Amino acid sequence: MSRKVVLAANWKMNLTMKQSCELVDNICNKMKDRENCEIILFPSFLHIPAIMEKIRNKNIGLGGQNLYFEEKGAYTGEVAAFQLVDAGCSHVLIGHSERRHYFQENYETVNKKVLRALAAGLKVMLCVGESLEERENNVTEMVVVDQIVSAMQNISIKNLPDISIAYEPIWAIGTGRNATPADAAHVHKIIRKAVGRIFNTEVASEISILYGGSVKPENIKELMAEEDIDGVLVGGASLKPESFLELIKRIQS
């Protein structure tokens, strides 16, 4: 059984249109072979159409960093799943800890967003992870499993190939402090087991589980050496072409 290696880039609320486009040009022009590595970009909503043009036929995935769970209508300021699809997105990030923390996303809204995204034909990258306090109180497993179980409510087993999970310990995001590969791999195993309990072990063995939290060229290899780490979700180190290209190179070597 071989799960695809995934390198996902979350650009958050960074970069101008020009900077995003230059970054994409750089990646497309300079990246060498990436036989078994799937690259997915999550830029600002505003930059999606321009980036879509640049990555056409390049076999790079494009996604929104969020969506709204209602289908359409009077929801000023929100972005619908069908609009992401219409703009060329294949993916969407759901449940990022910054959304849970700053925008009060909870188990119910995350689940509704997952359902809406799947119904619209988007692939979901579901983010889960514990806070520092939760880790110190030894409740990481409980927190992460609760996040998975609640997000997967009412999801059909046939949708599992359209879901990947990003384990991002909150205390490691943007802090320069990453989980040790062994710690991350331990939680990845717990996540895979939880998915196995909800569905079955066969589909659980197929699901891609990414690690996120201060991933950089210096630590990507040791993280990827762990059997249960199938890829990475990268924030800061994906904002510059040099480090992004280095991540692509090292994730495969």
Ligand code: PEP
């Ligand atoms: C993220 O927010 O998804 C992330 C992993 O950020 P960073 O790589 O900057 O820690």
